Amino acid sequence: MKVNVIISPEVHEAYAEIHTDKMTEEIGRIVDMLSTEAAPVTARAGEELVVLKPEDIYMVRVENGDTVIYGEKRSFRSAKRLYELASQLGNKFMQISKSTLINLSYMDSIEPGFSGTLLLKLKNGSKDYVSRKYLPEFKKYLGL
Template sequence: MKQLQTAHSTVLDGYLQQEIHLLKISDIYSIYAENAKLFLQTEEQEFESKRKLYELEIQLAKDFVHVSKSTFVNIHKVSSIQMGKIGTTELLLENDVSIHVSRKYLKELKHYLGIGRDL
C-alpha cells in the first residue's frame, strides 16, 4: 500500500465490484468524478477509485490534463480533437470514447499539446 501512496507510483488502485485491480497509469485513458465518486477509465472498463481528484491531479500532472472541472485525460491517449461549429470541442480517445472539453480548459489543453496560436 505504501507504493500506491507515493507520488512516483506507476500504478493506481481501481475497484471493480469486490476486486482491487492495480492499473498501470499508462493504461488509464481518463479520470472523472461523477455523483461524488471517482472513476478510472481504461480501454474496456471503468474502475472506481477511493482517492480524491485533486490528489490524482497532482500525482499525474505530467501525463494528464484537465478538460473540464471534473475530468482529466491521459494526453498520450488522445486520438483527435473535434472542433464543433458552435464552439464546442470534443476529444476522441484511442478507445473511441468522446469527451467534451470545457471552453475554460481549451487553452490549457492546446498549450499542453503544443498546438494553436498562443505558443
C-alpha cells in the same frame, strides 16, 4: 533544443542535466516533466482491488459523485478525488474540464463542440468536452 543521450555502463541511475543561459517556460516544462514520477493507482472493479499503472488509464471522470477510471476496455471506481489523482498520475495527464482528466498519450481526434468547446475522443472510444476554462492550456499543449 539540442539533446544528447550518453549510454554508459558506469551510470546506475539515469539523470539529466540542462545547460542554458536563462530559464524559459519550455525548460520549466521539461524540468517538470522529467522530475515528476507517476505512481500506481488502486481502484475497485466490483469487489476486486486492482493496481493500475498510469499507462493503463485513458481517462478519469467524476460521475454522480464517484471517481471513475477508464481503461482500454474496463472501468474502475476510486475513492480518491480528481485533484488527488491528477497529482498522482503525473504530467502525461491533463485536466480538460471540472470533472475530467485525460491521458494525453491516448488522444485520437478532436472536433469542434458547442459554445467554443472541443470534443476530444480517445483511442478506447471514450469522449468528453474540453471546457472553455481549460481550452487555452489544451490548445497550448497542441501548439494551436
